[in-house]
Amino acid sequence: MKPRILTIDPNNIDIGLIKQAAEAIHNRGLVAFPTETVYGLGANALDSRAVTGIFEAKKRPLDDPLILHISKIDDLFLLAKNVPPEAEKLVNRFWPGPLTVVLEKTDMVSDIISTGLETVAVRMPSNPIAKKLIELSDVPIAAPSANLFGKPSPTSAKHVMDDLKGRIDIILDGGPTEIGVESTVIEFVEGRSIILRPGGVEVDLIKEIAGDVEIASEGDHTIKSPGKYPQHYSPNAKVILVEKGPQQVDELLSQVKRLTSEGHKAGILASQGHEEYYKTFNVKVLGPGENGEICASRLFHLLREFDSEGVDIIAAEEINEEGLGLAVMNRLRKAAGPDPE
Numbered sequence: 270m271k272p273r274i275l276t277i278d279p280n281n282i283d284i285g286l287i288k289q290a291a292e293a294i295h296n297r298g299l300v301a302f303p304t305e306t307v308y309g310l311g312a313n314a315l316d317s318r319a320v321t322g323i324f325e326a327k328k329r330p331l332d333d334p335l336i337l338h339i340s341k342i343d344d345l346f347l348l349a350k351n352v353p354p355e356a357e358k359l360v361n362r363f364w365p366g367p368l369t370v371v372l373e374k375t376d377m378v379s380d381i382i383s384t385g386l387e388t389v390a391v392r393m394p395s396n397p398i399a400k401k402l403i404e405l406s407d408v409p410i411a412a413p414s415a416n417l418f419g420k421p422s423p424t425s426a427k428h429v430m431d432d433l434k435g436r437i438d439i440i441l442d443g444g445p446t447e448i449g450v451e452s453t454v455i456e457f458v459e460g461r462s463i464i465l466r467p468g469g470v471e472v473d474l475i476k477e478i479a480g481d482v483e484i485a486s487e488g489d490h491t492i493k494s495p496g497k498y499p500q501h502y503s504p505n506a507k508v509i510l511v512e513k514g515p516q517q518v519d520e521l522l523s524q525v526k527r528l529t530s531e532g533h534k535a536g537i538l539a540s541q542g543h544e545e546y547y548k549t550f551n552v553k554v555l556g557p558g559e560n561g562e563i564c565a566s567r568l569f570h571l572l573r574e575f576d577s578e579g580v581d582i583i584a585a586e587e588i589n590e591e592g593l594g595l596a597v598m599n600r601l602r603k604a605a606g607p608d609p610e
């Protein structure tokens with residue numbers, strides 16, 4: 270029966286269990302492990318067959334590149350070359366942590382990982398279980414999020430089980446993840462620093478180190494990255510977003526009443542303080558609308574909860590895009606899919 274679930278206390282790590290997982294990595298196994306962002310599905314990045322297994326288990330399209338995870342900064346220079354000074358400054362400041370840098374790849378990185386691009390995405394996670402696993406495996410670990418492709422990323426071992434049971438070898442259960450949204454992905458092109466995906470490191474903090482930073486617009490298809498798939502991070506339910514402002518509650522209520530009268534099973538994702546207005550409906554509180562950190566830590570879990578209740582439409586209040594709120598709104602917009610034109 271797959272997978273084996275190994276429960277580990279991140280504050281008191283049982284090295285013996287991590288060794289078992291590292292051994293599985295060496296034997297072409299697939300190991301799900303907690304990071305500070307979301308759970309990752311890891312394989313030995315130097316073994317193309319093992320890496321292929323990640324795409325198969327997740328049903329991930331072969332043109333969606335993987336992030337490589339390392340446990341020390343020096344290893345970056347084995348995987349990437351011509352590293353620009355801004356990238357070096359950023360990794361020195363934010364690693365270990367939720368920042369992924371996209372750089373020119375070396376020959377050590379196979380085409381299956383970079384999906385034929387000349388670049389590679391690299392990150393050094395701070396979660397102690399993740400760090401120890403990479404260290405003891407002694408190879409870079411290729412790891413996308415440990416969910417079925419397109420589903421909300423997993424923030425607990427249970428989410429990983431729900432999506433990947435029977436398809437992977439080991440789950441290291443280190444409890445719920447801290448941040449709850451994926452890493453910030455940043456690319457460097459001809460002296461420009463471009464955020465391809467807002468995530469765990471806030472844009473303002475990045476600007477303090479890297480100066481001028483652009484944020485790739487979501488519809489920009491010239492950028493070969495996360496925006497490529499317009500609908501992503503989606504629960505089974507359809508997501509509709511309701512703009513902030515004085516009309517937000519009335520607008521959301523009128524939409525949900527209409528949908529309910531049409532026979533839909535609606536759920537409401539509300540900012541803290543608004544739940545009272547919606548109490549006759551199935552409402553869940555994302556967090557204070559001005560606190561992106563709390564909202565980020567709850568987002569994917571709540572989207573999955575609505576799914577497990579058979580909700581077919583989620584009406585979500587937009588929140589403030591400051592701090593991690595930007596990543597939260599980016600995921601909600603992706604979950605809602607492209608605007609009908």
Ligand code: AMP
Binds near residue numbers: 383451495
């Ligand atoms: P995941 O690990 O599932 O959160 O997905 C990793 C994200 O990083 C994907 O959306 C990729 O598009 C992005 N990514 C990985 N490698 C590259 C790369 N070489 N260039 C641009 N984006 C990348």
Ligand code: MG
Binds near residue numbers: 414422
């Ligand atoms: Mg993913």
